[in-house]
Amino acid sequence: xxxxxxxxxxxxxxxxxxxxxxxxxxxxxxxxxxxxxxxxxxxxxxxxxxxxxxxxxxxxxxxxxxxxxxxxxxxxxxxxxxxxxxxxxxxxxxxxxxxxxxx
Amino acid sequence: xxxxxxxxxxxxxxxxxxxxxxxxxxxxxxxxxxxxxxxxxxxxxxxxxxxxxxxxxxxxxxxxxxxxxxxxxxxxxxxxxxxxxxxxxxxxxxxxxxxxxxx
Numbered sequence: 244x245x246x247x248x249x250x251x252x253x254x255x256x257x258x259x260x261x262x263x264x265x266x267x268x269x270x271x272x273x274x275x276x277x278x279x280x281x282x283x284x285x286x287x288x289x290x291x292x293x294x295x296x297x298x299x300x301x302x303x304x305x306x307x308x309x310x311x312x313x314x315x316x317x318x319x320x321x322x323x324x325x326x327x328x329x330x331x332x333x334x335x336x337x338x339x340x341x342x343x344x345x346x
Numbered sequence: 347x348x349x350x351x352x353x354x355x356x357x358x359x360x361x362x363x364x365x366x367x368x369x370x371x372x373x374x375x376x377x378x379x380x381x382x383x384x385x386x387x388x389x390x391x392x393x394x395x396x397x398x399x400x401x402x403x404x405x406x407x408x409x410x411x412x413x414x415x416x417x418x419x420x421x422x423x424x425x426x427x428x429x430x431x432x433x434x435x436x437x438x439x440x441x442x443x444x445x446x447x448x449x
Contacts, residue, residue, distance in 0.1 A: 244399065245362050245364065245435060245436070245437045246437075248439075251439070255358075255360060255441050257360065257403055257443075259349075259393050260348075261348060290362050290399060290401055291401075292398070292400060292401045293395050293397055296347065296393060296394070297395060298393055298395045300403075330449065332448070332449065333348070333448060334348045334351075334447070334448040335446060335448070336354075336358065336443045336445070337443070337444055337445050337446070338358050338441035338444060339442045340440070341440055341441060341442060342439070343437060343438060343439045343440070344437070344438045345435070345436060345437040346433065346435065346436050
């Protein structure tokens with residue numbers, strides 16, 4: 244689903260990933276982290292797709308909200324497992340959304 | 347492939363789409379537009395994934411480069427066909443990448 248974000252400005256975290264072949268626990272953790280993110284203050288929405296490359300974009304009210312999510316204890320544990328097991332490679336970009344358009 | 351972008355700041359165009367059931371011409375046009383984008387001044391890279399929802403993120407040196415790409419004649423024609431045939435719904439966000447991290 245396309246995220247129903249408010250009028251800019253707000254922030255986007257673009258998380259692009261290449262997976263390992265290890266599936267154990269991955270889908271459950273991804274779902275858990277989505278639900279946990281949705282409960283965070285300042286969370287605005289999320290969009291996700293994978294076909295080989297995975298792209299997850301989450302939207303946030305402020306850099307502070309992103310920083311808090313980054314340091315969330317359960318999320319830190321998931322990040323650690325991600326590097327150990329599920330991700331071969333990733334890149335994360337924090338960006339300020341300045342304008343949008345839709346159809 | 348994860349795009350090998352330079353040190354921030356630079357810009358991202360996050361293009362999130364829901365497709366119609368019309369496939370005619372779509373894959374060819376998507377490939378053509380990728381190749382054309384790669385030839386534009388200020389283009390830095392592109393990441394794309396679809397599983398139902400499609401997310402394409404292109405990276406650019408400047409807002410001016412994005413504006414030029416938006417107004418490129420062949421791209422304008424593709425945008426028109428996109429609305430007529432291939433996209434049920436889309437959202438496009440222009441964002442300034444402020445920091446990144448990778449693993």
